[in-house]
Amino acid sequence: EAGVAQSPRYKIIEKRQSVAFWCNPISGHATLYWYQQILGQGPKLLIQFQNNGVVDDSQLPKDRFSAERLKGVDSTLKIQPAKLEDSAVYLCASSSPGAGKIQYFGAGTRLSVL
Amino acid sequence: TQLLEQSPQFLSIQEGENLTVYCNSSSVFSSLQWYRQEPGEGPVLLVTVVTGGEVKKLKRLTFQFGDARKDSSLHITAAQPGDTGLYLCAGHGGGTSYGKLTFGQGTILTVHP
Numbered sequence: 001e002a003g004v005a006q007s008p009r010y011k012i013i014e015k016r017q018s019v020a021f022w023c024n025p026i027s028g029h030a031t032l033y034w035y036q037q038i039l040g041q042g043p044k045l046l047i048q049f050q051n052n053g054v055v056d057d058s059q060l061p062k063d064r065f066s067a068e069r070l071k072g073v074d075s076t077l078k079i080q081p082a083k084l085e086d087s088a089v090y091l092c093a094s095s096s097p098g099a100g101k102i103q104y105f106g107a108g109t110r111l112s113v114l
Numbered sequence: 115t116q117l118l119e120q121s122p123q124f125l126s127i128q129e130g131e132n133l134t135v136y137c138n139s140s141s142v143f144s145s146l147q148w149y150r151q152e153p154g155e156g157p158v159l160l161v162t163v164v165t166g167g168e169v170k171k172l173k174r175l176t177f178q179f180g181d182a183r184k185d186s187s188l189h190i191t192a193a194q195p196g197d198t199g200l201y202l203c204a205g206h207g208g209g210t211s212y213g214k215l216t217f218g219q220g221t222i223l224t225v226h227p
Contacts (some may be wrong), residue, residue, distance in 0.1 A: 023174070040219070041220065042204070042218050043202075056214055057199060079168025093156070102159055103159070103215065108155075108156055
């Protein structure tokens with residue numbers, strides 16, 4: 001079974017530029033999560049999708065971050081414009097309702113904002 | 115807001131030593147998970163504990179969920195260099211926050227040969 005795929009693995013941009021991350025969840029997983037993990041901290045949930053609907057985006061900085069999950073499969077997370085403090089690893093995870101609340105994580109995208 | 119505090123934040127030990135990592139909260143969680151994350155990878159689930167007082171063993175790792183379901187511990191016996199990594203606890207809130215995980219800040223473990 002293929003895992004959660006994320007791309008790119010690394011991205012370096014300058015502040016005020018835009019960036020987008022892509023996530024392909026495990027096939028059949030209805031729930032998709034985006035997390036931000038700042039160096040030395042645990043992951044922080046940014047947004048949770050159930051199929052193509054948003055369940056929780058309470059911690060998403062909506063003035064600069066946006067996410068979509070068209071067709072309830074792949075998802076993209078965008079930052080526009082980026083700030084220095086956005087430097088972090090962005091993790092995507094997916095889960096299935098019958099899987100005992102197990103979330104499967106991708107390897108993440110490491111973003112450096114200069 | 116549910117918060118999880120892990121301690122210690124850093125742990126550097128010699129191969130063969132034992133260690134315990136703690137995860138504490140003032141909130142009750144419906145279940146609690148422990149993850150291990152290696153550099154450049156996403157967290158990988160080690161165990162889920164659900165019942166207060168529950169103890170689970172995974173080879174040299176022992177996980178315990180507090181009776182009140184507010185705290186947990188991870189004990190490693192005879193640590194090996196392969197145990198090196200970031201250990202994260204994460205709690206499920208249940209109710210309207212079903213599925214939402216709250217992570218602790220993690221414990222970076224380094225086991226020296």
